[in-house]
Amino acid sequence: MNPFYITGIIPPEHFCDREIETQWLVRTVTGEADVLLTSPRRMGKTQLIRHFYNQPEIKGHYHTFYADIYPTTSLHEFVLFLSKEIYSVLVPKGKAVLDRFLSVLHSLTGSFTYDPVSGVPSFDVKLGDIQAPELTLGEIFDYLEKADLPCIFAIDEFQQIARYPEKNVEALLRSHVQTMNNCRFIFAGSNRHILENMFHSAAKPFYNCTEQLYLDRIAREKYVAFIIAKFREAEREILSGAAQLAYNLFEGHTYYVHNLMHHVFSYVAPEKTVDENDILFVLDNLLEEKSHAFAGEMSHLNYQQKETLIAIAKAGKATGVTSVAFIKKNALKSPSSVQYAISTLLDNQILTYEQEGRTKTYSLEDRFLEMWIRRTY
Ligand SMILES: Nc1ncnc2c1ncn2[C@@H]1O[C@H](COP(=O)(O)OP(=O)(O)OP(=O)(O)O)[C@@H](O)[C@H]1O
Numbered sequence: 001m002n003p004f005y006i007t008g009i010i011p012p013e014h015f016c017d018r019e020i021e022t023q024w025l026v027r028t029v030t031g032e033a034d035v036l037l038t039s040p041r042r043m044g045k046t047q048l049i050r051h052f053y054n055q056p057e058i059k060g061h062y063h064t065f066y067a068d069i070y071p072t073t074s075l076h077e078f079v080l081f082l083s084k085e086i087y088s089v090l091v092p093k094g095k096a097v098l099d100r101f102l103s104v105l106h107s108l109t110g111s112f113t114y115d116p117v118s119g120v121p122s123f124d125v126k127l128g129d130i131q132a133p134e135l136t137l138g139e140i141f142d143y144l145e146k147a148d149l150p151c152i153f154a155i156d157e158f159q160q161i162a163r164y165p166e167k168n169v170e171a172l173l174r175s176h177v178q179t180m181n182n183c184r185f186i187f188a189g190s191n192r193h194i195l196e197n198m199f200h201s202a203a204k205p206f207y208n209c210t211e212q213l214y215l216d217r218i219a220r221e222k223y224v225a226f227i228i229a230k231f232r233e234a235e236r237e238i239l240s241g242a243a244q245l246a247y248n249l250f251e252g253h254t255y256y257v258h259n260l261m262h263h264v265f266s267y268v269a270p271e272k273t274v275d276e277n278d279i280l281f282v283l284d285n286l287l288e289e290k291s292h293a294f295a296g297e298m299s300h301l302n303y304q305q306k307e308t309l310i311a312i313a314k315a316g317k318a319t320g321v322t323s324v325a326f327i328k329k330n331a332l333k334s335p336s337s338v339q340y341a342i343s344t345l346l347d348n349q350i351l352t353y354e355q356e357g358r359t360k361t362y363s364l365e366d367r368f369l370e371m372w373i374r375r376t377y
C-alpha cells in the first residue's frame with residue numbers, strides 16, 4: 001500500500017496537515033457563514049473539502065454535497081450537476097430521505113423512477129429535460145432549506161458561472177443563497193482573479209457575503225515530517241535531506257510533491273534508505289514517462305506560442321513579458337505576438353498568472369511540464 005495518495009479519497013491517516021484550515025472550516029461553517037475557498041490549482045482544495053466533511057462535527061450531522069462544475073457552460077448544466085449530486089448523496093440514505101427531495105423537485109418528476117420489482121431508484125435526467133432551469137434551481141434550494149438535516153454544499157470551480165450565457169446568474173444564485181437558513185455554501189476555485197472579483201467588488205451580487213480562506217502550500221517542516229513518518233510506518237527510511245529536496249523542487253506544491261513521493265515510494269527498493277539521488281533519479285524517470293504526452297502538447301502549439309511558453313518556463317515566474325527587455329532576452333518577435341500567444345496559452349490553461357496591483361506574473365500551470373521544457377529546449 002502506497003501511503004502517498006495521488007487519486008481518489010485520501011484516508012484520514014494519510015492526509016497531510018491542514019489542521020488549521022480544517023478547524024477554521026469547522027468553526028466558520030458550523031457558525032453559519034458561507035466560505036470562499038481559493039488556491040492555486042492542485043494545491044489541495046478538493047481534498048480539504050472532503051477531509052472537512054469527514055470531521056466528527058460534520059459527518060452525520062449534515063448532508064454534505066460537493067459538485068465540481070468545471071465542465072458546465074450553462075445554467076441548465078449547473079442545475080443538472082447540483083441535482084445529480086443531491087440525488088447520489090441521498091440514495092444510500094434510504095427511501096424516506098430521498099423521497100423528501102423527489103417530492104420537491106416537481107419540474108423533473110418524469111426523470112425519477114423506482115424499479116417496480118427491485119425498488120431500486122434511478123434518476124435519468126437529460127439536459128433537454130431541464131426546460132426551466134430557474135424553476136428547477138428554485139426547487140433545489142427549496143429542498144436544501146427543508147431537508148431533514150442541515151446541509152453544506154461545496155461548489156467547486158465556481159468561477160465557471162461567470163461564463164454562462166444566461167444573464168444575471170450571479171444575482172439569481174445570490175438571491176437564493178442569501179435566504180437560506182438550513183444550508184451553508186463553500187464556493188471554491190482556482191481562478192483567484194475571477195473569484196475575488198466576484199466576491200470583493202462592491203458592484204457584484206456576491207460582494208462581502210462570505211468568509212475567505214486562501215489555501216497555501218503546506219509548511220515545509222510539517223510536510224517533511226509527514227514524509228519521514230510515512231516511510232517509518234512502512235518500516236523504511238528516508239533521509240531528511242531527501243524529503244526536503246522533494247519539497248523544494250516544487251516549492252511545496254502539494255500535487256507535485258505528493259506525486260513524486262508516490263513514485264519514490266514505489267520505485268526505490270524498500271531496504272534502501274532514500275537519499276537525494278533517489279529523488280532526482282525518480283524525477284528523471286517521471287519526466288521521461290510524461291515526455292510523450294508533453295511532446296504531443298507542444299506539437300499543438302504554433303511557433304509564437306511555443307517560443308513564448310519556453311521563455312516563461314525558463315524564467316519560472318515571468319513578469320513584464322511584453323517589455324523590451326523580456327522580448328530581447330528571449331529573442332521573441334514583438335509585444336503584440338507575445339500578448340496574443342499568452343492569451344491563447346491562458347485559455348488553454350497551459351499558463352496561469354497571479355496579479356499584484358497591475359503586475360501580472362505568469363507561470364506554467366503544470367510544474368512537470370515546466371521542468372520538462374527546461375530540460376528539452
Ligand atoms: N492534505 C493533503 N494530504 C495528502 N495529499 C494531498 C493533500 N492535499 C492535496 N494532496 C495531493 O494533491 C493532489 C491534488 O489535490 P486536490 O485535487 O485537492 O487539489 P485541487 O486544489 O482541488 O486541484 P484542482 O485545482 O486541480 O482542482 C491530491 O490528489 C493529493 O495527491
Ligand SMILES: [Mg+2]
Nearest residue numbers: 045046047156
Ligand atoms: Mg479540485
